[in-house]
Amino acid sequence: MSENVLEVKDLITAFRMEDGDWVRAVDGVSFRVPKGKTVGIVGESGCGKSVTSMSIVGLLPKPMGHVLGGEVLFKGEDLTRTSDKRMHQVRGGEIGVIFQEPMTALNPVHRIGKQISESLILHRGMNKREALKESVALLEKVGIPAPEERVMEYPHQLSGGMRQRVVIAIALACKPDLLIADEPTTALDVTVQSQILELMADLQAEMGMSTILITHDLGVIAGHCDEVVVMYAGRVVERAPVQTLFSSPQHAYTRGLLQAIPTLETPRKSRLNTIEGQVAAISDFVPGCRFCQRMERSGDTLKTRAPFVEIFEDHWVEACPECVDVSSLSAS
Template identity: 85%
Template sequence: MEDGEWLRAVDGVSFRVPKGKTVGIVGESGCGKSVTAMSIVGLLPKPMGHVLEGQVMFKGEDLSKADHDRMHEVRGGEIGVVFQEPMTALNPLHRIGKQISEALILHRGLSKREALIEAVDLLEKVGIPAPERRVLEYPHQLSGGMRQRVVIAIALACKPDLLIADEPTTALDVTVQSQILDLMKDLQNEMGMSTILITHDLGVIAGHCDEVVVMYAGRVVERAPVREIYASPLHAYTRGLLNAIPTLNTPRKSRLNTIEGQVASIKEFVSGCRFCQRMERTGDTLNTRAPFVEISKDHWVEACPKCVDKSILQNVH
C-alpha cells in the first residue's frame, strides 16, 4: 500500500494444478512468482500483504478466507513448501532431527521418540547418508545440497497433497541441482502429490513439468502444456525467455540473447500491456489490458496485438 492505495504485486493470476501433476511458474525476478506462492499458503507479510480479491481453492476450500488456525494446519500438513535458500529456511540453533520432528509432532501427533525415528527414515528417503548421525547435527555442518534435502524432508514429512517448491535449486551447483530435481520427481511419483515448481530456468521446466505458467510483471502472459510452450511459444516474452537459453549449437564466445530493458517497478505498472511498457512501445496497448484467450486446446495467451502474431489472433473468436 502507498498513499492509501493498494499496489497490485500480482493481478488476475489464474491456474489449476491437477492431482499428481507438476505446474511450473516461470519468469524473471520481480515477476510475482514467489508472491503468488506465498498468497496460496497465507505467508504474505502482514499488514501490507493482502489478497484483495479472488480465490485460492484447495480441495474445495477457499484458503484466502481461512483463519490463522486453519492455515497453521494447512502449512506443513496438507501443503508443503520448499524455499529457495535452505540456510535461511533452517534454524541454525537447532539440530536437524528436532526441526524435522516439529512438523511430525504438530501435524501427525507423534511422540518425540516416534518423530525422531520418522525423521531418520525421512533423511534416508531423501538420500542423506548416515541419517542416524545427521539428525544430531546442525545445519552449518551440512553441505548446501544436503541442507536442501533436509528442507525437502521437512516439507514432505506429513505427506502433503501439494508441494510448492520456490526456486529449490538456485543456490546449488548444476550436478546437485539435477539430483535434487530428480529426487523431488521420484518422491512426487511415490506419494502421488501435486507440485508447483517456481523457477526462472526454462531448462528446469522442460524436464520436470507438465504445464507451464509464464508470468511477467505480476500477470500470467501465457499458459500451456510444456511441449506446447517449447514447440509453439505465442507471447513475445515467452519467446524471449526461450531465445535466451544457450544450446549446444551456440558458438563459443558469442553473446547470449537477452531481453532488452527490465521489469518495471510495481509503482510503475501500467494498466495495459506491461511487456509493451518494457519495450517502450506506444499506443492503446499501454492503457487497455488485452484479454486472456485460448488459442488452441489448453494453450492460453494474453492477446496483446503487439506481443502475439496478428495472424494467430485473427482465428480467435
C-alpha cells in the same frame, strides 16, 4: 471431485506503501494444478512468482501484504477466506513448502531432528520419540547417509545439498497433497541440482502429490514439468503444456525468454540474445500491456489490459495485438 488439486482464480495480492497507497505485486493471476502433475512457474525476478506462492499458503509479510481479490481453491476450499487455525492445519500438513535458499531456510540453533520433528508432532500427533524415529526414516528417504547421526547435527554441519534434502524432508513429512518448491536448487552446483530434482520427481511419483515448481531455469521447466505458467510484471502472459510452449510460444515475452537460452549450436563467444528494456517499477505499472511498456510502445495497448484467451486447446495467452500474432488468434 475436481481433477485439479489447486485452482487459482484472478488472484490479486498487494502491498501497502508508507504513503498508504497499494501496489499490486500479483494482478489477476489464474492457473490450475492437476492432481499428480507438476506445474512450473517461470519469469524474471520480481514478476510475482514467490508472492503468488506465499499468497496460496498465507505467508505474506504482515501487516503490509494482503490478498485483495480472487480465489485460491485447494481441494475445493477457498484458502483466502479460511481461518488462521485452518491455515495452520493446511500449511505444512496438506501443503508442503520448500523455501528459497537452503542455507537460510533452517534454524541454525536447533538440531536437524528437532526441526523435522516439529511438523510431525504438530500435524501427525506423534510424541517426541516417534517423531525422532520418523525423522530418521525421512532423512533416509531423501538420500542422506548415516541419518541416525545427522538428526543430532546442526545445519552448519551439513553441505548445501544435504541442507536442501533436509528442507525437502520437512516439506514432505506429512505426505502433502501439494508441494510448492520455490527455487529449490538455488545456490547449488549443477550436479547437486540434478540430484535434488530427480529426488523430488521420484518422491512425487511415489506419493502421488502435485507440485508447483518455481524457477528461473527453463531447462528445469522443460525436463520436470507438465504445464508451464509464464509470468511477467505480476501477471500470467502465457500458459500451456510444456511441449506446446517450447515448440510454439505465442507471447513475445515467452519467445524472448526461449531465445535467450544458448544451445549446442550457438557459436562460441557469440553475443547471447537478450530482451530489450527493463521491467518498470511496480508503482509505475500501466493498466494495459506491461511488456509493451517495457518496449516503450505507445497507444491503446498501454491503457487497456488484453483478454486472457485460449488460442489452442489448453494454450492460453494474454492477447495483446502488439505481443501476439493476430493470425494465430483468428485461426483458433
